[in-house]
Amino acid sequence: MTDQIPALRLEGIVKTFPGVRALDNVSFEVMPGEVHALMGENGAGKSTLMKVLGGIHDPDEGQIYIAEKPVVMTSPMQAKANGVVFIHQELSLADELSVAENIFLGELPRRSFGRVDWQTLYDATDAILKTLNVGFNARTRLGDLSIANQQMVEIARALTVDPRAVIFDEPTASLTDAEKVVLFKVIADLQSRGVGVIYISHRMEEIFKITDRISVLRDGQYRGTLNTAETNEEEVTHLMIGRKLDLSRNESHHEMGDVALEVRNLSCGELFEDVSFSVRRGEVLGFYGLVGAGRTEIAETIFGLRDPSSGQIFLNGEEVRIHSPQDAIRRGISLVPEDRKAQGLVLGMNCRDNMTLPQVDDMTAGPFVSDGAEVAIFDQYRDKLDIRTPGWRQLVGNLSGGNQQKIVIGKWLSMHPEVLIVDEPTRGIDVGSKSEIHNLIRELAAQGYAVIVISSEMPEVLHVSDRIVAMFSGKVMREFTSEEVTEDSLIQAISGISGDKVA
Known part of the structure; x- marks a missing residue:
């Protein structure tokens, strides 16, 4: 791959938000026909780097190159026009529209007088869906599909253009094992066509199964690139978090x-x-x-x-x-739900208010809520769970997925339940945060909580x-x-x- 021109290259990217240097001189490249993993803890800068690439954020410094040609990304549409396609972790689809309309949204084929050419739209969509081996068709209402099938529609969007690079952000989070096999075949097909694939995932088994190289970010900085065939999970983890993890089975013993x-x-x-x-x-x-x-x-x-x-x-x-x-x-009884965004959080509210929402009534003095009591609860569980945020005023919707999950867990822990049910406690969370949450679950049991974990x-x-x-x-x-x-x-x-x- 060293003699090839990169399909996509970012050099010296810097991005600063108020109080946070999210990216600090980060460089990254993906070669044609390569599957290149981008890894790091939640908050390491992966999402910010991809948003710079996708035209959502303007970099403060640095340059983006497509086939060594410098480009400026000012919008997601321009990114797509330059051959960069995103498969987002969080679905951005319209439930009331058909599968076909979702896949070609903004690019519907037209006939005379601006009318939609429905037959061409449906034929093109069904051709794409056939390659994905899914059990629905172009006319299916998107809202009638399962979350896993909606993810397949998101993936189908990438196949509507001739991309130079496709970015997959946690694409298997909602997929069954059978659907994962189909996805990996799609990725292999993209490779065979010379498309560069950036694969963002916390699932080590997937990383070592399908990728060629692994690049790691930590604290907004580039930490290195490893050849997948020449490394192991321990080395990657150490590069990500700077320490070793306990990945053994549960052998703790305490009185029940x-x-x-x-x-x-x-x-x-x-x-x-x-x-x-x-x-x-x-x-x-x-x-x-x-x-x-x-x-x-x-x-x-x-x-x-x-x-x-x-x-x-x-x-x-x-x-x-x-x-x-x-x-x-x-x-x-408390329940940390499987779907944190739909069931566990109010994305437009700040971190403090999300964490204290179930107990607001207990912290009121007359018509007023005690700000001091709310902040004290937030500070306690921010420290306990290592929630990375500039402060309690940060909107939860602006946090990384892992930190959002920690807010949900902290919310229910602050209620001091007798029985804590945790459904998929580490879905979409990096290995370092997983270890912290696993240790927390064991600590809660040692303190006398009855804990149910669904995973x-x-x-x-x-x-x-x-x-x-x-x-x-x-x-x-x-x-x-x-x-x-x-x-x-x-x-x-x-x-x-x-x-x-x-x-």
């Missing part, structure tokens, strides 16, 4: 208390059936299974977001009826859990202790191959 939460024969329509389990104070109970196994729906039912069709819920040995989240919160990542559920409930198609297939579980037995259980349940 009485059963805090027990569920008996709980069912919710066709979502899950006859589910029973318990979690003790001082214990982390992990839930593991494939997409659609019913894990999230169980959490939502316990938290009062869904009404069970049958079954019982017990708190501290007493049967309870939970009809709403307010009931759950009042009884000491799609096997290393995560193995690392934090004392026991693991394996689910398949809405049913509990098997329950494991941390001592007896193996990766093979866990995979078999979530695939519907179950032995006898282990008490």
